[in-house]
Amino acid sequence: MTSQATLVSAPARVELGNARISAIGLVKSEWTKLWSVRSLWITLTVAFALTTALCSYLIFNGQILGDDEGAGDIPFGWTAVYPIGMLILVILGVLTITSEYSTGSIRSSLVAAPRRTGLLLSKAAVLTAVTTTLGALMSVLLYAVLQIAGTVPLAQGMSLFDPQMLWGVLGGTMILPYGVLLGLALGGLLRNAAAAIALYFGVFQLGPQLFPVFLPEGLAHVVDYMPLAALDVMRSGGLSTEPYGVGVAIVVLLAWLVVLGGSSWWLLKKRDV
Numbered sequence: 150m151t152s153q154a155t156l157v158s159a160p161a162r163v164e165l166g167n168a169r170i171s172a173i174g175l176v177k178s179e180w181t182k183l184w185s186v187r188s189l190w191i192t193l194t195v196a197f198a199l200t201t202a203l204c205s206y207l208i209f210n211g212q213i214l215g216d217d218e219g220a221g222d223i224p225f226g227w228t229a230v231y232p233i234g235m236l237i238l239v240i241l242g243v244l245t246i247t248s249e250y251s252t253g254s255i256r257s258s259l260v261a262a263p264r265r266t267g268l269l270l271s272k273a274a275v276l277t278a279v280t281t282t283l284g285a286l287m288s289v290l291l292y293a294v295l296q297i298a299g300t301v302p303l304a305q306g307m308s309l310f311d312p313q314m315l316w317g318v319l320g321g322t323m324i325l326p327y328g329v330l331l332g333l334a335l336g337g338l339l340r341n342a343a344a345a346i347a348l349y350f351g352v353f354q355l356g357p358q359l360f361p362v363f364l365p366e367g368l369a370h371v372v373d374y375m376p377l378a379a380l381d382v383m384r385s386g387g388l389s390t391e392p393y394g395v396g397v398a399i400v401v402l403l404a405w406l407v408v409l410g411g412s413s414w415w416l417l418k419k420r421d422v
Contacts, residue, residue: 170261175271178261183275186248192241196325197283200234204291211300224304224314227291228321228384235328235380238280239349242332245272247342255422265417269337273410276329284325288318317386320395324380330406331376337413353377376405 170178183189204227249255262268292309299305307314331353335345353376361369372378373392382389382398393401 170267172267172271175262175267176274178258179271179275183245183279188244188248189241192237192244193279193283196234196237196241197287199237200230201287201291203230203233204228205294208291208295208298208300211298222303223317223388224301224307224311225317225321225386226301227295228288228317231321231324231384232377232380234284235324236354238325238328239332239335240346242276242329242334243336243342243345243349245276245329245333246336247340247345250340250422251342259422266414269333269410269414269417273330273333276333277326280326280329281322284322288322292318313386315386317384317388320384320386324384327376327380327402327406331409334406334409334413337417338409374401376402379405 183193207230208227249258258268259265262271289309292314295301295304296306304314309315309318332345332349335349336342339345339348357372357375357377360372364371370392378392379398379401382391382393383395383402385395387395
C-alpha cells in the first residue's frame with residue numbers, strides 16, 4: 150500500500166536538458182506571434198490596406214499617372230505610393246522585436262532558442278514571406294485595377310510580364326519586405342520602439358535632405374548610398390541610372406542589411422536580456 154501511494158504521489162520527471170526547438174518550430178512560433186499580437190497584425194493590415202487604397206485612388210483619378218509632364222510614360226507609375234507602405238512596414242519590423250523586450254517575453258523566446266541566432270532568423274523569415282506574398286498579391290490586384298481604369302494609355306493592354314511593366318512592379322514590390330527587415334534590424338539594435346523609429350526617421354528618412362547641408366562638399370554624395378536613394382533606383386525598373394544602376398542599388402541595399410542585421414545579431418548574442 151505504501152509503495153503504491155509513493156508511486157502515485159511521485160511527480161513525473163522529464164529530462165529536457167538536451168531538448169531544442171526545431172527551426173520549423175521557431176518559424177511556427179513567430180507566425181503565431183505575428184497574428185496573435187494585436188499591434189503587429191493591425192500595423193500589417195494598415196500598411197497594405199492604405200497602400201492599396203491610395204494606389205487605387207491615383208489610378209482612377211489619373212491626374213498624376215497620365216498628366217502632360219511625362220508621368221503617363223511610366224506604366225507602373227502607381228508604385229510611387231509603395232514607399233508609404235514601406236514606411237509603415239519599417240514600424241512593423243521594429244515592433245516585432247521591441248514588443249518582446251517591452252513585455253519581457255523575449256526571455257521565454259531565448260529559453261526556447263538559447264543560441265539566439267535562430268530566433269532572429271525565424272522572425273526575418275516570417276516577416277519576409279508574409280510581406281512579399283501580400284506585396285505580390287497587392288501588385289497583381291493593382292495591375293488589374295490599372296487595366297480596368299484605362300487612365301494610362303501606355304499601360305493599356307500591356308502584359309504584367311512585359312519588361313516595361315514587370316521590372317518596375319517587381320522593384321516596387323520588393324521595397325516592402327526590405328522595409329520590414331530594416332525595421333527588424335533597427336529594433337534589434339536599440340531594443341526600444343520609440344528610439345528605433347526615431348533613428349529611422351532622423352537618419353534614413355530625413356538624413357538624405359539634412360546631411361548635405363552639414364557635410365563637406367566632397368562628402369555630400371555619400372547620401373546617394375543610403376537605403377532610400379538605392380530603393381528609388383531599384384523601383385525605377387531600370388528607367389533611372391542616376392547615381393548608379395539597379396545592380397549597384399541592390400548591392401547597396403544588401404550591404405545595409407548585412408551591416409545593420411549583423412550588428413543586431415551580434416548584440417543579441419552578447420547582451421543580456
